[in-house]
Amino acid sequence: MDIRPFTIAIPQADVDDLADRLVRTRWPDELPGAGWSRGVPLESLKKLATHWAVHYDWRAAEAQLNEFPQFTTEIDGQRIHFLHVRSDNPDALPLLITHGYPSSFAEFTTLIGHLRQDFHVVAPSLPGFGFSTPVRESGWAMSRTARAWVELMRRLGYHRYGVHGGDVGAGVSGAVAGMDGEHVVGVHVVTDPLTAAATATFLPGMADRLDPADPVDKLALDRMAEFQRQGSGYLAIQNSRPQTIGYLLNDSPAGQLGWIAEKFEEWTDLPYDRDQLLTIVSLYWFTGSGISAARFLYEQAHSFDWGAPPAVPQGFAVFGADATVRKLVDPPAGAYWAEYERGKHFPAMEAPEVLAADLRTFFGELR
Template sequence: MSIEPFRIAIPDADLDDLHRRLADARWPAQLPGTGWARGVPLEHLRGLAEHWRSGFDWRAQEARLNAFPQFTTEIDGQRIHFLHVRSTRTDATPLLITHGYPSSVAEFLGLIGPLAEDFHLVIPSLPGYAFSTPLSGTGWTMARTARAWAELMRRLGYPRYGVHGGDVGAGISASLAGIDGEHVTGLHVVTDPWTAAATATFIPGMAERLDPNDPVDKLIGDRMDAFRTDGSGYLSIMNSRPQTIGYGLVDSPLLQLAWIAEKFEEWTDLPIDRDQLLTTVSLYWFTGSGAGAAHTLYEQAHSSEWGTPPAVPQGFSVFGADETVRRLIPAPAEANWVEHERGRHFPAMEAPAELAADLRAFFGPRA
């Protein structure tokens, strides 16, 4: 039940080990003319790896993270790490923010300043990610994580709170709103057309419900096909063999870097600073959480517990919006719906000002 203060302090020996591994890395050849078609291009990854080794200042990023109060607690046998930034206003709205994959609490650093005046911010690391490691065992599904979040908010003394998330964080937030609807004031999630189409590939019978003569349905179908044939390889191996890929992710900084850098390239529309990317990769590397994250994705793929549909006010921010999303997202008619032309999978990093404005408008400065 105790909540302990926490500060990030990666040992110098771990930094030296990372730099040595990067300097001694073995590089595969790149087939001529393949570009990004077969994975991260050689020269792109070489540039990132060299900056990670000789130009990236981890200590500056560590200090940036440590500028915000952090804590750990144990819930359901699992160590949980979280940022907890209290507003100076006693009537501020508590807001629980959950990241997805491949991400971390660092995704939300650009939101804290714009929101901290009117919100008490609770930003946990998912079980098995970053400093919520090691993963305590099997069974950490989205629903179980949602129950842990409900307990976390109870321990922090918040009887009423809002929830927000994207990717896996959106699923956890929706599950939490269903599980703890008595205490959740509202559910806000972010999505984009490509994520919505990729998610649709897991809905039984979805492909058969699409009309190939309808241009919107055809676009959805094309994106679903593209995800199945060209975009789901990373998920297939994590959903089936998380232990096997885990060996490489915790032993090779190049693999961990390529694994995440590929998704940042494919899933973003607006540029993300490479130091922001390397901060996320570093959190995975120093904590060995590439394997833990893979195991949680496996759990989600094999779970049949999806919780109770939320019965709280709902808000959606759609980035890179087009006509497909309204057809794919089962949003209630009364839901707050905001569309943005630019941005995609990581709007807290790509468009933090726009996302902060959406959250403030949905939850209200004194909700």
């Protein structure tokens, strides 16, 4: 039940070690003309790694993160780290927001600035991510995390709250709403065509509704097949051999950087703050959570517990929208549905004002 204030304070020796490791990276060669077709191009990653080692200021980023009230508590034997940003608005609605992969609570720093007038924001780090470490036992996937989130909101004294998330965070948010419908006023999730296609490749039943003879259904099936062929390598490794990839992620900052930067390149279409990306990667590096984050995906891939469907109002914000997303998501009748032409997997970084406005619109009807 103990909730303790938390301040990020990475030892200077760890900061110096990171810079030293980056400077001494043993870079591989590269085939000419490969571009992004085989992964992150050599010169692109060298440039980003140099910026991380020479120009990026971790201490400034650390100070910025520490401007947000942070806490830790233990739930179900697991250390849980979270931001808790209270609004000055007496009518503010508590809002539990959950990040996805490969991300962290730092994805939400700009978004929270747009939300704090209307919401008390609680932003936990998923078990195995960032400062919600170490993870000492198996079984931490979406449903167990959702149960921990329900307990967290109870400990904070919130008896009526909304939930929001994207990617893995969308699954956790839906499970929270399914478990705690007595207290959850509504669940809001973000998605995009690639995320919807990726989810449909492993979530039972999603693809069964599609008819190859229908043009839109065929486009969705083609996108799923393309993801399986070209975009699912990271999932195949982490869903099957997280320990093996963990040696790379834990020992090579250039390896951890490439693993995450590739996804930001592929999964965004609007500009985002490069230093904010490096803050996210730095959190993975300093906490050694690359391997435990990979294990979270492994646990979910081997779990049959996807949680009960929510029986509360549901809202969907689709970024980079096209017709395939509604087909794949198949929202329940009466669900809130909003589509935005630009933005993709990381709308809290790509389009924070748009996402904040959408959250206000959805939850404004539920207060």
